[in-house]
Amino acid sequence: MNFQFSFGPNRSYFCSVGSVYAWSNNIPAPLARLLSDPTHPQAVDTPYDLGFAMEPGLYALCWKSKRGQYWWEDSCLGPSYSRLARFIKNAASRGVHTTHTVFGPSCSFFSISPSGYSWQNIPAALEEDIHHSVKVRRPTTVALGVGGAYVVLYHDGTVAFDLRGQYPLVEAMIKDVDAAARKRGVMYLALNPFMAGEYYAVYGDGSATWNFPTAWSADVTTVSRQILVGEEPEPPDYLKTGL
Numbered sequence: 001m002n003f004q005f006s007f008g009p010n011r012s013y014f015c016s017v018g019s020v021y022a023w024s025n026n027i028p029a030p031l032a033r034l035l036s037d038p039t040h041p042q043a044v045d046t047p048y049d050l051g052f053a054m055e056p057g058l059y060a061l062c063w064k065s066k067r068g069q070y071w072w073e074d075s076c077l078g079p080s081y082s083r084l085a086r087f088i089k090n091a092a093s094r095g096v097h098t099t100h101t102v103f104g105p106s107c108s109f110f111s112i113s114p115s116g117y118s119w120q121n122i123p124a125a126l127e128e129d130i131h132h133s134v135k136v137r138r139p140t141t142v143a144l145g146v147g148g149a150y151v152v153l154y155h156d157g158t159v160a161f162d163l164r165g166q167y168p169l170v171e172a173m174i175k176d177v178d179a180a181a182r183k184r185g186v187m188y189l190a191l192n193p194f195m196a197g198e199y200y201a202v203y204g205d206g207s208a209t210w211n212f213p214t215a216w217s218a219d220v221t222t223v224s225r226q227i228l229v230g231e232e233p234e235p236p237d238y239l240k241t242g243l
Contacts, residue, residue, distance in 0.1 A: 003227060004100060005200035005210075005220075007192040008052030008059075013216060015200070017226035019046040022219035028057050028076070042071050051101035051109070053081065054193060060088060060111070062097040072097065080107040087111055087118035104144025104193045112139070126150045129160045143199075145191035157185055166196040169211055173201065183207060202227060 003017045014023045049062040061073040072092045074085040091113040101111040108121035137154040151161040163171045184204025192198035200210040208224040
């Protein structure tokens with residue numbers, strides 16, 4: 001089951017689990033119409049990928065419409081993200097879509113598709129770790145945060161991070177390996193690149209945890225419960241094999 005949490009400018013957000021999703025009322029107007037207007041010819045049924053750039057009004061989106069058609073939006077990214085626009089379009093030309101696209105400071109981004117990965121301006125240590133690891137393990141989630149903070153989760157349960165002291169709750173969660181193992185590992189993580197300390201995380205047992213404004217909690221709770229209603233996420237390989 002696909003799930004995603006995207007922090008956006010001006011305290012905006014989007015949260016989705018499968019075809020259930022919620023968003024704040026200050027996301028870009030064209031996106032809000034796609035999400036809220038069932039009469040729109042491309043109205044969203046299932047969002048596969050939605051990431052907000054740090055610059056207001058810019059975002060990337062891949063989705064299945066209520067008419068059963070597959071769409072992607074790469075025209076709302078601006079010239080600073082031409083590499084990402086090409087990656088999204090190339091994935092679509094192969095009949096696949098991106099997932100877990102994230103943005104960070106200095107026009108940085110990381111995006112995943114079945115055909116590979118694309119990134120730019122990510123922290124040097126993160127880029128080095130991915131380059132050194134890519135032949136033996138696959139990144140499943142990258143989170144970019146304030147001041148160059150980052151976390152990368154790999155398919156084998158390996159975690160690499162440098163949170164620069166900006167996300168103490170996340171650092172405590174990652175370092176508490178016994179608690180994470182009891183919940184079948186940390187499967188997904190998003191950092192708020194606009195606000196230190198804020199995050200959203202999903203464990204392998206389907207439970208979710210977060211730290212952000214309480215005004216968001218009711219909608220996010222409703223969406224996050226769908227993780228438990230649907231199939232639980234696959235645990236990382238090291239938990240499946242017992243290694």
